Amino acid sequence: MIPSAFDYAAPATVEEALGLLAAADAAGDDVKVLAGGQSLLPVMKLRMADPSMVVDLGRIAGLNGVTDSGDSLLIGAMTPHHVVATDPLIAQHVPLLAQAAATVADPQVRHRGTFGGALVHADPAGDLPAPVLAAGATFLISGPGGQRSVDAADFFQGYFTTAVEEGEILTGIRVPKYTGWGSHYEKFTRVAQQWSIVAVAALVRVEAGTITEARIGLTNMASTPLRAAAVEAALAGGPATADAIAAAAAHAAEGTDPASDLNGDAAYRAHLAQVLTKRAVLAAVGLQAGA
Known part of the structure; x- marks a missing residue:
């Protein structure tokens, strides 16, 4: 048609x-x-x-690109996925976003699709909302009353629904730097280029063999991306070992509300969340699954 x-x-x-x-x-x-x-x-x-x-919005100057803002990076809403996946500033300071953007669809979509557009679309199976939530980003929204800022925790409000109101435009996303942290985006699909059945975004800081802080985002485990708060709490202060990580990952489905559809029922997604969280955190701390 x-x-x-x-x-x-x-x-x-x-x-x-x-x-x-x-x-x-x-x-x-x-x-x-x-x-x-x-x-x-x-x-x-x-x-x-x-x-x-x-x-x-394609002809508006200033909405495309990545800027170093000191303790954060400012990503223009019109920045293509390919740029997010390959930008050296993102690779240095927030590699989780690069890892997630590299999994979006196929090269053609990654060159045409935009970071901000995907976030405003707010598909619960989309690959970018959970990493942005895990990173504690701030969304810059322009409207008739000027510009306002919305925390990632308040931005995603339901299926395909965000804090961007009628008459407003998302112009940028400000992401704190996680320089030196480990990160990984673990995604499960049955076929290449499919929407995530479940995916996990992990940011982990390790000092002297101890996980001092973890930020875990879940994709497609509810109508919006979620933080795996129980996993984060279980990891914090514990050893960066396979056994400790496996025990923490067992809490991944707590507080979630996964859908049941042709790709899998809620119980299947809950199991995937535990498995993928373990894999994502292991990779983020430099261990291999099964280690």
């Missing part, structure tokens, strides 16, 4: 884009914001979305 006819606008500034959104809202028009288009265009072709106007 092909989309219905729609008006198209490509503003040069965030302010111009916000003005277009405000005018469309005042007129009662359905307007969609276009980032990389890897989620929006397919649903428009199926006419699951039928906007009267599409506002393309």
Whole structure:
């Protein structure tokens, strides 16, 4: 199928884009914001979305790229997945994001799809929300009242729902640096390029053989990404050994609400969360599964 006819606008500034959104809202028009288009265009072709106007952010300068901001990195919302996966600043300071971005779909999607677009799409099976949540990122959102900041813990609100409101645009994501921490993104799929059935994002700091802090994000274990708080608590202060990590990973499904679908029921996903958490943490501390 092909989309219905729609008006198209490509503003040069965030302010111009916000003005277009405000005018469309005042007129009662359905307007969609276009980032990389890897989620929006397919649903428009199926006419699951039928906007009267599409506002393309691709020509707005300053929304693409990675900037060192001292104790954090600022990632523009229009930065392609491929850049996140290969950027040297991210590789040095938050390699977890690079590891996760490298697993997104295929090379074509990674070159066209955008970091911010995927996060606003908020698919619970998407590969980027859980790592961003684990990293404690802050989302920068521009709207009619100016710019506001939203913590990652408050950004994801439900299936395909975020804190970005009508008439607003996500412009950037600020991520604290985890220089020297171990990290790993462990993803389970049945076929290549499939959405994650379950995945785990792990950030672990080890000092003198002891895990001093761990931040664990779970993909597709609820309608939003989740922190595995029970695992984090069990790891903190314990030895960076395979046995201790396995014992902590056994708590991975606590507080989750996984769906049952054609890819697996809730019990299967709960089991996967435990297995993948163990693998992710082992890799993050430099041990191999089975060690």
